[in-house]
Amino acid sequence: MSDIIIHSSGFPWLTAVVFLPLAGAVLLFFVKDAAVRWTALAVALADLALSLPLAFLYDRSATGMQFAERVSWIVSPPINYAVGVDGISLPLLLLTTFLTPLCVLVSWRAIETRLREFMATMLVMATAMLGVFVALDFILFYVFWEAMLIPMYLLIGVWGGPNRLYAAVKFFLYTLAGSVLLFIAILVLFFQGGHTFDILLLSKAEYSQSLQNWLFWAFFIAFAVKVPMFPFHTWLPDAHVEAPTAGSVFLASVLLKMGAYGFLRFTLPMLPDATVAFTPIMVGLSLIAILYGAYMALAQADLKKLIAYSSVSHMGFVTLGIFALNAQGIEGALMQMINHGITTGALFLCVGIIYERTHSRMIADNFGLANPMPRYATCLVIFTLSSLGLPGTNSFVGEFLILIGTFLWNKVAATVASLGVILAAAYLLWMVQRVAFGPPAGHSASRLFDLDWREMAILMPLIILVFWIGFFPNPLLTVMHTSVDQLIEEEDLEDRAAARKEMVDGQWIMVYGEDKPQEGYPGSLLTINHEPSAISHDDASSI
């Protein structure tokens, strides 16, 4: 590991941050009933407090992994307990520790049965998610990756809505099916990449084009289900609708980021040639997701489904940015991941708050809330505006960078993606117009009391972040710069993309260049036409 840079520090920060919630979950079974909520909250807050120093101790100018730890776990095959963070995983780690206390708080009264088990499940969930972001060993990663499914399955299946079993099983099987291919890919990499599970070493190794192509689709299925990319998205609305609020928040804010994180951590560095080759398909699917998700959101009558489909649209921007393969696109995608976590998480919290009062998630049952609940309406409007990417809020930063990155690479793709921005305004403002404004609903006013202190404490930090990131995105962006630049440079992503573009110039998706105008596209279209059939084939067999 000569040229892999790892900075370790004396204190095992990451181990502490990752496993503190797990320890807290165990602790929960030894406290009195009355203390369960407060203990869970204290654990979540302690974890947040423990993770905050990472933001300040993190060296923004250093390349490579920081706060790294490595202990041998199994000698043969060589599996290590290896963890570390860089500019790509650190923001996601902080997002997770930040959201955990909010999820505990929102479940304060909403969960009435098996509260102790619920809180423990949430804390286990936190450990699993944090583990995914810090793991530097592929087997360790896979353990955390699969471990996430169990608490999530329980959150939906035990504490969910009326149709919870269908949703839970669908969620579990769908994502599990994707993960199986990931595991096979990991094994192939082990044998082809020098008998190691070290993610950094595997990223250094070179693989043949044909092997890369196979691995690419194996990774793709696993990650695309998680994102979720079109057409693997149908588990998401079901899962969201049935999940309790805290489950929806974890699902939308963190779980969906796993797929995108997978693309950034594995697909791009390990399979650069395949990435470049399949970029047009990835971009095409992202564009479909952006527009299709937006249209779906327009047709929904259920608030949670509406937000779930808006997630499909927003995550389309993330994958679009990643496969723009330049600094603006990737950093924009990372920003969008964080911002989607904040904003969509907040929107689900808002739905949860209103569900506690009216016991309905239907838009038709919840209208005119601004009158009885002015504070609530204010928060809802703020998060809605953030979600539709209003400049001055967090989401604009990510979307803008993604559009710049995409536009530099391909103008048509950026133009199509921009249409999604109009549609977002349409479905979100229409939703807000019905829910918040208009004449007050016929609910008994006593049920529609405005936000209390606990609920304000949940939403205020998110509002602050919405505007803080919107006006001062640079501190967050500088965390990403070194790692993203390193990713692009080490893998020559931009050069490879340019070379590829030269090679298949004239392809339908390429638009602009200084070089010769093409004669027409039929010949070159063939080069990529193999792939769409390959996807449809893969997806049929994977389900």
Added chain:
Amino acid sequence: MSYEFIPLLPFAAFLILGLFGHWIKDRAHLVAVPAVIVSFILSVITFIEVAGGRHTTIPLYTWATSGELSIELSLYVDRLTAVMLLLVTIVSSLVHVYTIGYMRGDRGYARFFAYIALFTFSMLMLVMADNFLQLFIFWEAVGLCSYLLIGHWYERPSACSAATKAFIVNRIGDFGFLLGLLLIYLTFGSLEYRQVFVQAPDLAQETFNLLRPFGGQWEVSTLTLICLLLFMGAMGKSAQVPLHVWLPDAMEGPTPISALIHAATMVTAGVFLVARMAPLYSLSPAAMDVVAITGAATMVLGATIALTQFDIKRIVAWSTVSQLGYMMMACGLGAYAAGIYHLLTHGAFKALLFLGCGSVIIALHHEQDMRRMGGLKDKMPVTHWTFVVGSLALAGFPLTAGFFSKDQILVSAWSAGSLGKLLASLGLATALLTAFYSFRLVFVTFWGDSRVDPRHVGHVHEPSRTMTGPLLILAVLSIAAGYLGIPGFLEPAFPASGSEGPHDSPTAFGIMALATLMGLVGIAVAYFLYVKSPSLPDRLARQWQQLYHLSYNKWYVDEVYDRAVVRPTFQLADRLWNGVDVAVIDGAVNGVARTIAWGGSLMRLIQSGQTQHYALGMTVGAVLILTMYLLM
């Protein structure tokens, strides 16, 4: 002087009111009004400093960096900015004062002040932007304020629909703006005005193949494309055809907002954008023509619709659409200074007219239909006389501010080639319509017999002094703005276009005389129809029924959009959801699960639990294996 305080003071007022409005309540004006007035005083100082030839950039902070991209927010002040600062702060100050009286007792008093302070801040930041991204950020921010304020009375469904409509129509325009911004970054490698303007002449010849992705070839000038995309944004904000539909509906908002946002300042942002981008537009004759023709179309359309409306605010709103058309046409013909000059004078007299409408509306307990007005001139003399001054300025009556600025547009247009001559003629014709509809409004509302609801007729009276004061000041400005030497002040800010012909030539005098005549004829016709023989308009309306309906129903543009865009969108969404998502995609997912379950149940048949079956299976298997061995 440090210019930061001009936008920061209203922002501070917004923050205080936004966070503590709940406790401040009825004292909200004590926070907002002083902040905006001080901002106005600072703008006057700025104006004087800039007149001395200064222009400055004050860096604020680095907003974002990524790859090669780096965006610094800063404040830029030059002559154009100085004029806009003056307009924004003075109208905003007067509207703040007027609001004290107009919104007294409203549940959302503090909220209203918070929003108009936020609007003032955003608009100031917009005109002080020194790069395209900052322009875009505050461009959207003023749109947001407009959305929030149109929907101020959120319990009225019509107000909410109008707010949503305004935002979405503007988003459609901003889609173009955003693409223009991306294309600028790709072409110039920077989003800063100066970098872009300096490089623009060198790139004037660069072309862009629009049909490249489809294998065709259609070369367009890159600069033209940039200009047209940016103009899409301007069309949304400045309510140009065909994106004008939101502005009249925006009248659902409280009247002070109509005056500040939907007449004097925000809607002029599109005109400001074109003027600010003059160094780019000047290099693209094709884009200029599009701007000029769109402006002229808007000018005519707005005026023809204003002729037949009955809601007094909507008449003034349609007149705004028409006047924005004048400004846009001037910019498109290269007469930027004339366009901005008219923007300024229009800001004064249109704010006056709206606030005048507001006084009437309050006096009549929120009545807006002029068929239930009339005879108000003796009961509300201040409102009446200031309203007449405003209408005279709008009609281009000699020696009012509107006369000078409109005249300058027409004279400059006339000297701008054959297209200019055609559009100038349209402008003259529209001047007739303008004079007619503005005095129709005056005569029907203030003159003649009272048709006011008898319940209210007794207590119709002049509003409080916080409301009449701004009216008087604006009336003075509607005349005085013509004598401040604004065009000469602005001239150096724009590239010389050649279309600014000499204003003392015989042709110029001819146009001036003709425009004056048009105005007088318009007023005379209105007097004849609505004072002398008030039964005639109805007869005319019946006789020209189709034309009347076309005008009264706003050329059916809303209906066309509803059928062609809105409903198909929702239908498509619904069909995609039920037809594709539920049936095909999720159907496939559940189908796979069902197939596996079915396969499993088939396999289960084999597991019969009877020894004979297993024995039979083993025997058959053994035979098969043996056979294969023997055959191979």
